[in-house]
Amino acid sequence: MKDITSQQNKVLNCIQVYIKKTGFPPTRADICRELGFKSPNSAETHLRALEKKGFIAIESGTSRGISIINPEIEHDGNDYPIIGLVAAGSPTLAAENVEKVFNCPQGFFGSNFDYFLRVRGLSMKDAGIMEDDLIAVKKTQDIKNGDIVIARIDDEVTVKYFHRHSPKIVHLQPANEEFSNIEIDLEHTELFIEGKSVGLIREN
Amino acid sequence: MKDITSQQNKVLNCIQVYIKKTGFPPTRADICRELGFKSPNSAETHLRALEKKGFIAIESGTSRGISIINPEIEHDGNDYPIIGLVAAGSPTLAAENVEKVFNCPQGFFGSNFDYFLRVRGLSMKDAGIMEDDLIAVKKTQDIKNGDIVIARIDDEVTVKYFHRHSPKIVHLQPANEEFSNIEIDLEHTELFIEGKSVGLIREN
DNA sequence: CATTATACTGTATATATATTCAGTATTAAT
DNA sequence: ATTAATACTGAATATATATACAGTATAATG
Numbered sequence: 259m260k261d262i263t264s265q266q267n268k269v270l271n272c273i274q275v276y277i278k279k280t281g282f283p284p285t286r287a288d289i290c291r292e293l294g295f296k297s298p299n300s301a302e303t304h305l306r307a308l309e310k311k312g313f314i315a316i317e318s319g320t321s322r323g324i325s326i327i328n329p330e331i332e333h334d335g336n337d338y339p340i341i342g343l344v345a346a347g348s349p350t351l352a353a354e355n356v357e358k359v360f361n362c363p364q365g366f367f368g369s370n371f372d373y374f375l376r377v378r379g380l381s382m383k384d385a386g387i388m389e390d391d392l393i394a395v396k397k398t399q400d401i402k403n404g405d406i407v408i409a410r411i412d413d414e415v416t417v418k419y420f421h422r423h424s425p426k427i428v429h430l431q432p433a434n435e436e437f438s439n440i441e442i443d444l445e446h447t448e449l450f451i452e453g454k455s456v457g458l459i460r461e462n
Numbered sequence: 463m464k465d466i467t468s469q470q471n472k473v474l475n476c477i478q479v480y481i482k483k484t485g486f487p488p489t490r491a492d493i494c495r496e497l498g499f500k501s502p503n504s505a506e507t508h509l510r511a512l513e514k515k516g517f518i519a520i521e522s523g524t525s526r527g528i529s530i531i532n533p534e535i536e537h538d539g540n541d542y543p544i545i546g547l548v549a550a551g552s553p554t555l556a557a558e559n560v561e562k563v564f565n566c567p568q569g570f571f572g573s574n575f576d577y578f579l580r581v582r583g584l585s586m587k588d589a590g591i592m593e594d595d596l597i598a599v600k601k602t603q604d605i606k607n608g609d610i611v612i613a614r615i616d617d618e619v620t621v622k623y624f625h626r627h628s629p630k631i632v633h634l635q636p637a638n639e640e641f642s643n644i645e646i647d648l649e650h651t652e653l654f655i656e657g658k659s660v661g662l663i664r665e666n
Numbered sequence: 667c668a669t670t671a672t673a674c675t676g677t678a679t680a681t682a683t684a685t686t687c688a689g690t691a692t693t694a695a696t
Numbered sequence: 697a698t699t700a701a702t703a704c705t706g707a708a709t710a711t712a713t714a715t716a717c718a719g720t721a722t723a724a725t726g
Contacts, residue, residue, distance in 0.1 A: 280529060282524075282528065283526075320486075325484060325485025326485065385592075386590040386595070386664065406666075455666060457664055459662070460590065460663075462610075462660045
């Protein structure tokens with residue numbers, strides 16, 4: 259991150275305060291009013307400098323299209339997206355997959371997490387994971403045997419217990435007698451671990 | 463807070479997701495694009511309804527002037543006590559029974575609730591309620607058949623399904639084959655309903 | 667010394683955006 | 697039976713806003 263001048267810093271602070279106060283970013287004219295500039299171009303040039311230095315992003319042709327780039331806080335907020343667990347396809351954070359956002363204190367489940375996954379089916383019933391429950395998913399590859407993982411096999415997403423039997427063989431175990439074990443030979447089948455469950459929420 | 467319709471809820475979620483994604487609120491046209499409306503007035507009317515009901519604030523004459531109102535900030539009830547489910551004794555809100563307090567937005571589970579109850583035992587296992595889970599309890603006497611209730615029988619507190627068989631007979635059903643039904647004759651035994659479960663949280 | 671970045675004022679304008687008006691249709695409440 | 701609320705389409709418009717262009721001035725850089 260490059261240097262910031264004192265005037266640019268004033269503008270950056272002004273944007274942050276404005277968003278905190280109103281809930282949306284300022285216009286060029288708003289910035290002028292707050293900082294006493296008499297020309298909207300004063301704000302414009304400062305914004306372009308801040309953009310060039312990577313402090314903010316400006317959406318072209320968009321009113322109030324300023325967003326603050328905060329690299330140190332990835333999951334700053336309290337709003338976590340709820341992703342639907344579709345039978346096929348990966349549960350990415352793309353907008354079309356986001357059911358809604360759920361307000362929840364950070365570190366709610368001890369460790370941090372990235373999103374909620376809406377559970378479909380009863381394959382983890384005996385682990386107390388029921389249909390429509392929300393699993394708090396932490397995106398990580400740090401998996402231990404017995405962890406409940408969110409795994410993707412050929413675009414099929416599933417929630418199961420993880421058990422590594424040998425370097426090449428992984429078992430994905432359901433917690434329901436009616437479902438059978440999935441045995442995966444990593445040499446022949448690609449297995450991607452989206453993350454693991456660190457908590458659960460049920461809304462009645 | 464008044465009721466919200468499903469379409470209005472979609473719009474509200476859309477706004478939250480849009481802000482999360484872009485850093486600034488959507489325009490009427492943005493909402494139309496996200497939700498498939500063909501007229502900006504569709505978004506406008508939904509926004510006005512949400513404003514009227516107190517979910518959002520709209521700054522007049524201001525582009526993207528939408529801000530989401532968070533009622534849990536005004537009502538300071540963010541800290542909910544966790545009560546241990548002791549074999550004997552009532553789970554009152556008395557200080558000695560409070561394990562710790564848990565920070566959680568109000569209205570987290572749709573309806574409001576009063577405290578968390580730490581579950582002991584596996585009598586509700588098949589309902590997905592496991593040992594050490596936290597049940598969100600709403601203190602109410604408004605119980606329907608099939609609700610999961612927190613009941614007290616002679617200082618014994620238990621979590622079970624509620625089924626009224628006749629004006630005088632109530633069945634408290636576990637969700638575990640290894641436990642048996644509790645049949646209560648209200649003429650001979652006193653039954654007090656502490657409240658019902660409106661949600662569940664599991665910390666892994 | 668020419669160049670570049672900073673730091674402004676001031677004017678102008680295409681367009682992004684809120685917002686009103688005119689309709690249609692369905693459902694719930696009084 | 698009538699009102700009110702919901703849920704839209706479609707068009708029109710005043711204005712809010714981004715953004716380019718024309719200047720002036722200072723300080724730092726190579």
